[in-house]
Amino acid sequence: MELPKRKKNRLTGYDYSQNGAYFVTICVVEKQELLWNVGARTARPRDTAPLSQYGLVVDAAILEIPKHYPCIRVDKYCVMPNHIHLILMLQQDDGRAMRAPTTSTVVNQMKGAVTKQIGFSFWQKSLHDRILRNEREYQKIWEYIDTNPLTWEKDCFYRQG
Structure with missing residues (x-):
């Protein structure tokens, strides 16, 4: 039996370590709702109350990213x-001798830190990232992230029940 071909989700030939803004989405395997407390259906942006x-642990790991990678800002x-x-x-900075990490490197390190702290991995294998090419795109994604918790039940990752 031939396995289905996986769609490439990255730009061929693009250097994901170059300066710029990147929109990243990381999923829990099988869309398990593990990151909010049971029964929490909506949240205000930056509201940690619904977090399980x-x-x-995930929230804390995200805040640690710039400590591990000074050239990365969340x-x-x-x-x-x-x-x-x-x-x-x-x-x-252009004068640095070391190469900047890629978005994949940063995400894999963050996933690993969470896995180590809780004792098992619940992450889906890959990630989705998008290069934000201009201010308009950046603002659109900023707004989406800001309002996403308020519209959870309309989200494409929402599963009823």
């Missing part, structure tokens, strides 16, 4: 019941 014990993020959204800003 796992959601709190401009905006939100922890949803079964996924997270981030805007990562890569800003490396």
Whole structure:
């Protein structure tokens, strides 16, 4: 039996370590709602009250990203019941000898830190990232992340029941 071909979700030939803004979505495997407390159906942006014990670990790991990668800034993020959204800003000085990490490197390190702290992995294998090419796109994604917790039941990752 031939396995289905996976659609490429990254730009061919693009250097994901170059300076710029990136919109990243990371999902929990099988859309399990592990990151919010049971019964929490909506939240205000930056409201940690609905976060489960796992959601709190994820939240803390996101805040740690710039400590591990000084050239990375987390401009905006939100922890949803079964996924997270981030805007990562890569800003490396031209004079540095070391190469900046890619979005995949940053996300894999964050996923690993969460897995180590809670004792098991609940992450889907990959990630979705999008290069934010201009201010208009950046503002649109900023607004989406900001309002996503308020409209959870309309989200494409929402599963009823």
